[in-house]
Amino acid sequence: MKPVYILNDNMITSLGFTTAENILAIKKGTIGIRTVNDPLLYPNPVPVSIVNDDLLNERLGEALADHHKTSPSDAFTRLEKFFIISIHDVLKNSPVEKGDPRTLLVISTTKGNIDLLEDRFKSKFSHKRLYLWELGRVIQQFFGFVNMPVIVSNACISGVLAIIISARFLQSGAFDHAVVAGGDIATEFVISGFQSFQALSPDPCKPFDLNRTGLSLGEGCGSIVLSIHPDTSRTPLVRVSGASVSNDANHISGPSRTGEELSWAINQAMEQARVSPREISYISAHGTATLFNDEMESKALENCELSNVPVNSFKGYWGHTLGAAGIIESVATISTLRSNYLYRSAGFDTLGVPSPLRVITTNRPGEVNACLKTASGFGGCNAAIIYQKD
Template identity: 40%
Template sequence: MAGQITSPVYAIATNITSSLGMEADAHWEAVTNGVQGFSAYDNNGQSYYASRLSDSQWKTITTAVDGKDLTPFENLCLYSIAKALEKAPQINLSETVLVLSTTKGNIDRLNEDDDDSTLLHKSAGVLAGELRIRNHPVVVSHACVSGSVALLYAHRLLTSGRYKHAIVIGCDLFTPFVLNGFLSFQAIADAPCRPFDADRTGINLGEAAATIILSTKGNGASAQLLGGATSNDANHISGPSRTGEELAMAISRAMDDAAIQASNISMISAHGTATAYNDEMEAKAIHLSGMSETPLHSMKSYTGHTLGAAGVLESAMIIEAIRRQQLIPSANYATHGVSVPVNVTTAMQPATINYVLKTASGFGGSNAAIIWGKSN
């Protein structure tokens, strides 16, 4: 029920592993210094930029998981989860649910004979087994809104009383399969992406894992997940709404769920893919929601589009922003490039941050909005 008072759900630990670093703190330092995670690559003579883990990072990951016979995807997930769990040793795993957010999982193994590891629930089962979590894991694979939906689903599991803790892991690898899919849409940029800018030319793909451990026990947490909502455009299999009304609907319902109003929102973490249609639609939705002046940024200008990891990674950065009381800037934004006003932040700056809106949109017309708040 909208606005219903439920038990608080706190973010008690996080990890982000991407080309920018192996912890959330490293990502904050990178953003503070304007460091972006992109490198130039070539695909059959076609230049593109992407954010990919380095060989040394992969060595650190495989060493840390102690030579387990897992796939790279599962190793990356397990590494991120383990790093987050180091900060939350008090949680009882018998009272914990694992929620895996991914769009493609082990898609790099698609051509392997007699291999069912591409089935997402198999990976979730492997991870739960390695972590010794006996509760049945949950998989959320809902295009580019997966991470935000996974967090919202975990929130509902906790507020229902079924579990006391949730480990939400979002992860996707960089693979030729995904690259060629986006190339077929002519959506890949040949330079670092420029969300909401007039000269934006498309996305940069990113490779990452991000973990947020949610709990009904605060344990000094700085941020809590207050609620959220989803909607669907019912418009096009790959193209977003032309009006933004459907994402605006999700935003409105998310604020109702969190019992706040647009005027309470201190910062917006936008989906901000830097494609022409996404940024235009998202700007319209924010405008319709009465938040044209609210400070806005896109983390994809640093990490690229990390697909199933995006909503979790970007939420982990929201948690850092709330803890540090600073606005996150967008990189590569110079000239306003959408048809309605939005307030893109371009420099790190102190601010009073009490409530943050996270938006996401994806293929199939999917939209999600979740609300983070400062813990009391």
């Protein structure tokens, strides 16, 4: 099977607008989740990781100027601004031509421009903008991609699944390059929904910890350029070497009791990558910090004989960013791989899951050659992907 390489990446969270800014913040131990008292987001104060609006508009201005666009910044929704800044950054230093018919654009989002349901936006944007394909079209046209974007909306695995679908389309020979971008914003729509589930933690989330009390929401966007042509000027080369998706067939809003379906996806991904559990040197888990998700993941990793591998969840830094999560956490995973440097799992202190896990408690150097990224979500879906140095 053709190798698919990672050429370039970007991520936007409350911690920064580029991969480098985010990684620097993580190294310093900065937590982006803060208690926000904003009645436009929720009637009561709620911990959430929010991207600063002034900085967002400043970065958008730079992207618009670079593209010689005269459109005013308020021509775009908040989420469209995220996508424009992220994709602009990732294309800046990449050999990929947007206008090339061999380039595919794949967009991942769970809720798209859902804020446009709020009365305050009704006069500003047309109803059509609520449709995810219209969001895709705005982004496609802004950059001049020739192919209609593929849009993936598959709950919390959307981001990982978008990368998997892109890699598969590249491997099948249909395209040479893919720009995969995923984003979601924090809205009252989503916060009120998770709050109704009593799934939100009153404090910044603590994945895998004994005292975890639920998840924290966040907003963000990430982009990755994939290609069948390696960029030999940037070493080490990193590629997608295996991937799989499964369904629990158990419950629409709760994970599998045994974790066996996530295990199956992980085993399939490892088999495809031709790596054994012993060759996996790092795991970037989904780690939402809900009671049942983290329990399920620990069981799944034990089933796969991966309990002894260093593992973290990046959600302790910027919360659960939904359709962005799989992309930005993959970007942080790829950074771990490139730099041979493992990051602490923020919020973690004492192990509180039924199966053993080796959660990373301090930032430290560590040889990383093959790593596993997982995701699980509502609807019972699971995804696993292996990133590997060439």
